[in-house]
Amino acid sequence: MIDTVIVTLVQIAVLLVGLLAAVAYLVLLERKVQAWVQVRLGPMRVGYHGILQPVADILKLVIKEDITPARADKWIYTLSPIIVLVPALIVFAVIPFGTSVTLLGVTIPLYISDLNVGLLYITAVASLGVYGLILGGWSSNSKYPLLASLRASAQLISYEVAVTMTLVSMILMAGTLSMVGIVEAQRAFQLPFSGRTGLWFIFAQPVAFFIYFVGGLAETNRAPFDLPEAEQELVGGFHTEYSGMRFALFFLAEYANMIVISAVATTLFLGGWLRPFPNVAWLGFLDWVPGWAWFIVKTFAFLWVFLWVRATLPRYRYDQLMRLGWKFLIPLAIANVMVTAALVVLL
Amino acid sequence: MQIERSATQFDTDELVINMGPQHPSTHGVLRLVLRLDGERVVDADVVIGYLHRGIEKLSENRDWTQIVLLTDRMDYVAAATNNLGYCETVEKLLQLEVPRRARYIRTILSELQRLASHLVWLGTHAMDIGAVTVFLYCLRERELILDLFEEYCGARLTYNSMRVGGLPIDLPPGWDRKVREICDIVDAKVVEYEQLLTQNRIWLERTREVGVISGVEAVAMGFCGPPLRASGVARDVRKDEPYAAYAEFAFDIPIGARGDTYDRYLVRLEEIRQSTRIVRQALDGLPEGPVLGKVPRLIKPPAGETYHAIEAPKGELGFFIVSDGKSISPYRFRVRPPSFCNLQVLPRLVRGHLVADVVALIGTIDIVLGEVDR
Numbered sequence: 231m232i233d234t235v236i237v238t239l240v241q242i243a244v245l246l247v248g249l250l251a252a253v254a255y256l257v258l259l260e261r262k263v264q265a266w267v268q269v270r271l272g273p274m275r276v277g278y279h280g281i282l283q284p285v286a287d288i289l290k291l292v293i294k295e296d297i298t299p300a301r302a303d304k305w306i307y308t309l310s311p312i313i314v315l316v317p318a319l320i321v322f323a324v325i326p327f328g329t330s331v332t333l334l335g336v337t338i339p340l341y342i343s344d345l346n347v348g349l350l351y352i353t354a355v356a357s358l359g360v361y362g363l364i365l366g367g368w369s370s371n372s373k374y375p376l377l378a379s380l381r382a383s384a385q386l387i388s389y390e391v392a393v394t395m396t397l398v399s400m401i402l403m404a405g406t407l408s409m410v411g412i413v414e415a416q417r418a419f420q421l422p423f424s425g426r427t428g429l430w431f432i433f434a435q436p437v438a439f440f441i442y443f444v445g446g447l448a449e450t451n452r453a454p455f456d457l458p459e460a461e462q463e464l465v466g467g468f469h470t471e472y473s474g475m476r477f478a479l480f481f482l483a484e485y486a487n488m489i490v491i492s493a494v495a496t497t498l499f500l501g502g503w504l505r506p507f508p509n510v511a512w513l514g515f516l517d518w519v520p521g522w523a524w525f526i527v528k529t530f531a532f533l534w535v536f537l538w539v540r541a542t543l544p545r546y547r548y549d550q551l552m553r554l555g556w557k558f559l560i561p562l563a564i565a566n567v568m569v570t571a572a573l574v575v576l577l
Numbered sequence: 578m579q580i581e582r583s584a585t586q587f588d589t590d591e592l593v594i595n596m597g598p599q600h601p602s603t604h605g606v607l608r609l610v611l612r613l614d615g616e617r618v619v620d621a622d623v624v625i626g627y628l629h630r631g632i633e634k635l636s637e638n639r640d641w642t643q644i645v646l647l648t649d650r651m652d653y654v655a656a657a658t659n660n661l662g663y664c665e666t667v668e669k670l671l672q673l674e675v676p677r678r679a680r681y682i683r684t685i686l687s688e689l690q691r692l693a694s695h696l697v698w699l700g701t702h703a704m705d706i707g708a709v710t711v712f713l714y715c716l717r718e719r720e721l722i723l724d725l726f727e728e729y730c731g732a733r734l735t736y737n738s739m740r741v742g743g744l745p746i747d748l749p750p751g752w753d754r755k756v757r758e759i760c761d762i763v764d765a766k767v768v769e770y771e772q773l774l775t776q777n778r779i780w781l782e783r784t785r786e787v788g789v790i791s792g793v794e795a796v797a798m799g800f801c802g803p804p805l806r807a808s809g810v811a812r813d814v815r816k817d818e819p820y821a822a823y824a825e826f827a828f829d830i831p832i833g834a835r836g837d838t839y840d841r842y843l844v845r846l847e848e849i850r851q852s853t854r855i856v857r858q859a860l861d862g863l864p865e866g867p868v869l870g871k872v873p874r875l876i877k878p879p880a881g882e883t884y885h886a887i888e889a890p891k892g893e894l895g896f897f898i899v900s901d902g903k904s905i906s907p908y909r910f911r912v913r914p915p916s917f918c919n920l921q922v923l924p925r926l927v928r929g930h931l932v933a934d935v936v937a938l939i940g941t942i943d944i945v946l947g948e949v950d951r
Contacts, residue, residue, distance in 0.1 A: 264710075268709070268710050268713040268714070269713065269714070269717060377594075377932070456707070457933075541709065541710050542708075542710060542773070543707070543708065543777070544703065544706040544707040544708040544777065544779045544780050544783060545706060545707025545708075545779070546782070546783075547783055547934065548931060548932075549616075549931060550782050550783075
């Protein structure tokens with residue numbers, strides 16, 4: 231009993247440290263990718279090719295003065311960045327990075343918990359973050375953040391419908407809500423009318439993947455859907471009034487959410503920790519790379535596309551974003567669920 | 578669709594927000610007071626004057642040569658065309674003949690300036706709409722043009738590159754070859770910008786049918802330059818009242834059909850191509866000879882007044898100068914800046930649009946506050 235508690239605590243510690251480091255370096259990666267797209271060099275001064283830039287960034291944010299606007303609602307103002315960040319972190323409890331490793335004779339699973347309703351847990355927890363955005367914008371007692379937080383709530387809720395619909399079709403495919411189960415289902419998945427097994431769900435559900443990707447961009451407030459923090463229109467968006475460490479929490483949450491979206495995409499569509507074509511024997515040499523490494527590579531490949539999109543596309547307008555969500559993505563997602571359900575029953 | 582509102586049930590105040598003068602996308606120190614109904618703009622007040630330096634009054638206390646460098650500070654993104662407009666106005670007062678070579682070089686300089694100015698416009702406009710990368714690409718090419726100016730006159734922003742009666746210096750050796758190279762580069766890169774934007778669905782949605790203004794209305798409200806041409810009015814001072822050496826070159830005036838933000842974008846991109854075309858023609862036919870006409874040591878135009886306009890990158894730039902024939906400074910110096918005249922159309926353009934369109938519309942009329950406020 232005490233063993234499992236210690237193992238779990240160690241797991242949580244490793245995951246949190248790893249996650250925060252990943253977030254810090256994702257910020258650096260974003261700046262670098264954007265710089266490369268824009269024929270610049272990006273951060274070059276702190277460490278070799280800016281490798282220590284995240285340290286400098288964090289240090290800067292920590293030592294900045296933490297300002298609360300005079301007529302802000304102090305409690306809610308302080309609480310809202312926490313409300314945003316915590317859900318983004320605890321989602322990782324059910325993300326499987328691999329099967330298990332054996333260390334010092336103890337078999338440690340590479341996930342903190344394999345909930346049998348893992349996917350439901352993710353959707354439930356991830357949608358809590360939006361409260362933080364609304365409260366943060368409202369409690370700042372300033373007009374730009376208020377407008378931005380209204381945008382944010384409308385946007386996140388509408389895109390969540392579409393994203394959740396795609397998750398429903400994935401559940402139909404896998405027949406389980408457990409994240410580990412979904413990955414295992416991809417190993418077993420057989421494309422109808424062919425002997426092929428072990429295809430990732432992205433090949434069976436390209437439409438769902440597309441909707442998930444677009445919805446994921448919108449849910450994380452990334453370009454081209456970064457309206458809640460459209461600096462050209464609303465100065466800084468919902469966190470205009472925030473500074474110092476409280477701003478940093480919003481910032482961390484945004485990037486942690488990106489990682490969440492990518493990690494869930496990897497689990498659902500890209501076969502989680504499975505190597506490419508897991509049942510093709512002659513690709514067996516790929517097993518040399520451990521599962522968790524595949525997982526991280528896939529997640530970062532997905533993140534890379536996020537960054538890439540940001541450097542390329544202009545921004546949608548608020549009404550266009552709503553139209554895209556409600557009139558295109560949601561009907562498409564519902565149709566996809568229907569077709570998937572019919573095919574699953576028939577085949 | 579009209580939703581009936583009941584004021585007793587809901588609180589339906591209009592929201593007044595203040596945009597600028599320290600706002601990332603008001604292109605300097607423009608201040609807008611927006612009245613919003615939700616996200617829809619009911620009305621906008623443009624507040625200007627934050628960059629007023631009294632250039633017009635200052636000019637009435639400087640001699641005629643010194644004013645050239647004050648004009649640099651008006652539209653600081655396009656200093657060469659300001660120089661040109663001023664010098665030609667004074668030449669008109671003096672009835673001075675400018676050598677043909679000087680007129681050719683002036684044409685080359687002002688077209689290069691148009692390229693640089695349009696590149697800055699495209700970059701900032703695209704960045705306002707969220708396409709950050711285009712900005713850096715555009716500034717990369719603008720840098721090459723600034724290098725040309727630096728080689729010619731030593732400055733990169735405020736050139737002071739012209740004199741009454743001609744030019745201060747002749748072209749440096751090998752300059753024309755570099756200009757040709759850069760024209761080729763710009764032509765090639767415009768294709769790249771178009772790949773990023775012209776067919777981009779988001780770009781189309783953000784710019785089509787945004788800020789539509791008909792040709793008749795545009796003329797009535799005093800629109801000038803590329804925005805006027807985008808509304809379908811083929812008014813270009815270079816063609817209508819040729820100055821410098823424009824009468825000797827072949828070039829087209831692109832005009833738009835719908836008069837929306839997208840048309841204004843297309844018109845300016847086409848103008849970039851036409852500018853390189855003019856520069857190449859001017860380099861091909863560059864005559865030999867002096868670059869400065871016979872200018873008296875002390876410039877003292879006879880008493881009289883004159884108005885002269887040129888086509889600056891942002892529109893029709895006019896100078897109205899009165900000389901009393903006695904003093905060594907103008908008696909009255911007045912500028913008709915294109916940015917100022919275009920800016921007054923902004924409230925009309927933004928009415929009924931969303932907040933996000935406001936920044937797109939500020940971008941599309943291409944203002945420089947240094948010129949608006951002077």
